[in-house]
Amino acid sequence: MIVSTPEGQPIPGTAGQTIGPFFAFGLPYEGGNEIAHPWSPGAIVLSGTVYQGDGNPIPDAMLEVWQADADGTIPRVRGSLHRDGYGFTGFGRTGTTDDGRYLFWTRNPGPTEPGRAAFISLIVFSRGLPDKLHTRIYLPDDEAALAADPFLSSLSEAERATLIAVRTEDGGLRHDIHLQGEKETVFLAY
Amino acid sequence: MTMIEGADAPPAPESLLAAPDQATQREIVGEIEAIQAAHAKAVADGSYRGGQTLYDFPPYRSSILRHPTKNPKLVDPETIELTSPAFGQRDVAAIEADLTLQHSGEPLGERMVVRGRVLDGWGRPVRGQLVEIWQANSAGRYVHKRDQHPAPLDPNFTGAGRAITDDQGWYEFTTIKPGPYPWRNHRNAWRPAHIHFSLFGTAFTQRVITQMYFPGDPLFPLDPIYQSIPDQHDRDRLIATYDHDLTEPEFKLGYRWDIVLTGQHRTWFEPEGDH
Numbered sequence: 111m112i113v114s115t116p117e118g119q120p121i122p123g124t125a126g127q128t129i130g131p132f133f134a135f136g137l138p139y140e141g142g143n144e145i146a147h148p149w150s151p152g153a154i155v156l157s158g159t160v161y162q163g164d165g166n167p168i169p170d171a172m173l174e175v176w177q178a179d180a181d182g183t184i185p186r187v188r189g190s191l192h193r194d195g196y197g198f199t200g201f202g203r204t205g206t207t208d209d210g211r212y213l214f215w216t217r218n219p220g221p222t223e224p225g226r227a228a229f230i231s232l233i234v235f236s237r238g239l240p241d242k243l244h245t246r247i248y249l250p251d252d253e254a255a256l257a258a259d260p261f262l263s264s265l266s267e268a269e270r271a272t273l274i275a276v277r278t279e280d281g282g283l284r285h286d287i288h289l290q291g292e293k294e295t296v297f298l299a300y
Numbered sequence: 301m302t303m304i305e306g307a308d309a310p311p312a313p314e315s316l317l318a319a320p321d322q323a324t325q326r327e328i329v330g331e332i333e334a335i336q337a338a339h340a341k342a343v344a345d346g347s348y349r350g351g352q353t354l355y356d357f358p359p360y361r362s363s364i365l366r367h368p369t370k371n372p373k374l375v376d377p378e379t380i381e382l383t384s385p386a387f388g389q390r391d392v393a394a395i396e397a398d399l400t401l402q403h404s405g406e407p408l409g410e411r412m413v414v415r416g417r418v419l420d421g422w423g424r425p426v427r428g429q430l431v432e433i434w435q436a437n438s439a440g441r442y443v444h445k446r447d448q449h450p451a452p453l454d455p456n457f458t459g460a461g462r463a464i465t466d467d468q469g470w471y472e473f474t475t476i477k478p479g480p481y482p483w484r485n486h487r488n489a490w491r492p493a494h495i496h497f498s499l500f501g502t503a504f505t506q507r508v509i510t511q512m513y514f515p516g517d518p519l520f521p522l523d524p525i526y527q528s529i530p531d532q533h534d535r536d537r538l539i540a541t542y543d544h545d546l547t548e549p550e551f552k553l554g555y556r557w558d559i560v561l562t563g564q565h566r567t568w569f570e571p572e573g574d575h
Contacts, residue, residue, distance in 0.1 A: 111537045113419055113558040120421055123562030125352035125534045127511040128360070128525055130496065132442040136434025136460035137498060163365035176385055176504045184383050191391035191430075191462075201385035222379040231380050231504055238362030240528040241353040242509060243372075244381075261375050269373075289366045299351070299372040300381070300505045300563060 126241035131170055133235075134205055138172065141193040143204035145175070145216040150196075152180055155282035156247070156275070157213040160206050160234065163290030167210020171236035173287075174203045175214060175247075178228070182220030218249060218283075227255040227262065229273075234287060244298040247285050248274045269296045323486040325522055331359040332527045339530040352534045359524035361485050377563075382503045387430040389464060397463040399433075399475040407457035409438025409476035411552040414512065414540060417469040418499060421562035425469025432498040433473055434460045440479030440493075449481050474552065480519060492519035492526060497559065505563035512557050513539045 113121060129137075146153040160171045177200050178184055185200035193199075202214050221228040229246040248256060256262055262270050272295045275285040288295050323331075335357065342348035355367040400407055418426040436442045436459065439451035443458050459478070463471045480493045494511040501507065513526065520526055520535075529535045537560075546554025 111539060111558060112541050112556050113417065113423070113560060119423060121419065121423055121560045121562075122534070122537075123352070123421060123506075124508060124510055124537055124559045125529045126508050127353065127528070127538070128363075129509050130511075130525075132436075132444040132447055133434060133496065135443050135458065136496065137432060163369075166365075168366070174507070176380060178380055184380060186386050188386045188388040188390045190385055190387065199385060219380075226378070229378075229380075233504070233507055235509055236366055238360070238364075238366035240355050240357055240360060240363055240367065240525075241351065242507060243368065244505065261373075265373070290369055294368055294370055296370075297368055297372045299374045300377045 128237065128240050129172060129235040131237040133172060134170075138203060138205045139191055142190075143202055143212070143214045144193055145177075145200065145202040145214055146198060147193070147195050148215045152217045153215050154218060155213060155278075155280070156216050156230070156285065157211065157282065158284055158286040159210045160212065160236070160287045161210065161289065161291065161293075162238075165291065167206070168236055168238075168289070169206055169208045169210055171206045171210070171212075171234060171239075172203065173206070173212050174201070174233045174235075175216065175230050176201050177216065177219040177230040178222050180217045180220050182222050182228075184222065221252075221255065225255060225258070227252060227259040232287075234289070236289070239289065243289070244300070245287070245295055246273055246298065247283070249283070250274050250277050265296065272296050322484075325486060325488055328359050328486045328489075328524055329522060332521075332524060335359070336527070336530045343531075352531065353529050357524065357528040359485075360528055361524075363528075377503070377505050381505050384429070384500050384502055384504050384506070386428075387464060387500070388428060391430065392462045392464050396461055397471075397473050399457070399459060399461045399473065401474075402458050403456040405456040407437065407454050407476050409454075409457075409479075411474070412477050412555060413472060413474050413546060413548075413552050414495065414555045414557055415470065415472040415543075415546060416557040416559065418465050418471060418501075418559050418561065419469055420501060420506070421560060425467070426465055426499075426501050426561060427467050427469060429465050429500045429502075430498075431463045431465060431471045432461070433475070433495050435475065435495040436478040436481055436493075438476050438479050440481030442481075451479070451481070477514070477553075480517075485524060490519055490522070492517040492523050499559055499561060501561035501563060503563050506561035507563075508559070508561055510559075511538060514555070515539055515542055
């Protein structure tokens with residue numbers, strides 16, 4: 111299609127389609143999951159498993175995260191596709207493993223506005239998923255900010271729990287994604 | 301008119317033999333038509349509240365256990381979601397936009413160029429953003445260990461490319477036209493030829509992964525992935541336009557394909573304010 115609507119007139123968006131099964135040679139890239147250089151000061155591991163409706167892990171999903179730096183600033187640094195080992199671009203991408211797991215090296219994001227609950231923005235793609243899904247991974251630490259968050263407050267306790275990561279003993283974040291089922295993750299529309 | 305083979309279809313290669321409980325193509329088309337008729341009715345009476353692509357679309361069999369069953373929560377985007385990762389020439393070399401130059405020899409197949417603009421919902425160019433593509437070769441085979449389709453791999457073709465849009469939002473890839481290929485969704489299932497596209501906008505909410513198709517493909521009505529977009533107008537927008545002015549004499553065929561990134565779950569034509 112060629113878009114010919116004059117500038118200033120609203121145009122409907124191009125519809126999304128499934129990522130399909132064969133994206134592994136095209137999208138994931140070396141270092142894609144190393145938003146922060148492993149073991150660098152402030153680096154943490156964010157990991158989890160992606161599940162389908164029958165409780166089985168999904169081996170052919172792809173996750174993308176986009177987040178603020180530890181002080182809440184939005185990264186404007188280029189080089190997500192070719193990491194230089196010190197710049198923090200805020201963007202990461204990884205496919206799930208054969209047992210449905212994912213792992214990012216990143217930093218704890220700060221809130222982008224003072225007092226707000228800090229979160230990592232996440233998009234899920236998968237074979238069998240007709241279009242992308244947006245969700246958020248909230249940090250569990252600032253309970254006052256989480257309690258005051260108007261969006262989280264609008265959810266049931268069970269729904270809210272699907273959006274808040276668990277702090278691990280080594281200071282990392284653990285967060286599973288359920289595309290369907292009893293623990294179905296809350297997904298977002300804007 | 302597309303002819304549909306039923307149970308009397310000739311046997312497929314062994315690796316593609318369907319399980320005995322798989323649906324026929326005719327049954328899949330019946331399911332698609334029923335869902336789309338119900339969708340059209342829901343749109344007409346104003347009760348449809350979803351997006352352009354249906355998540356719950358059982359004719360695409362592997363979606364059955366992987367689509368959310370609850371409606372997404374409408375939320376005001378926050379600062380991080382209204383911005384997007386920054387990419388640039390540091391991330392992508394110019395040569396990555398030519399998929400025919402990645403090996404020592406020329407790939408087999410129909411050489412082509414696809415060129416288009418990435419725009420936002422107000423027609424403004426999306427500048428300096430990342431466009432990625434991946435695709436099968438001219439025989440319909442992917443460079444992927446799980447692709448068991450008994451068609452040849454091409455040692456001179458990988459099928460993945462990247463580009464950064466210019467100041468007017470233009471991208472351009474030189475590649476080989478991909479072939480259609482069989483899959484195991486149902487008996488005698490074939491995907492129409494397509495190129496996968498991955499795009500970033502100026503906001504993370506505008507992120508899109510989609511597929512570009514070629515004009516006139518007889519497989520369109522049979523394909524549950526293409527048909528997971530229920531509106532004909534939305535489906536048409538995934539089809540590239542042949543452009544003879546873009547075709548180069550004795551070298552390659554030209555296609556135009558523009559992409560619009562709105563980041564909006566709902567279509568523009570629904571009334572606002574009832575979120």
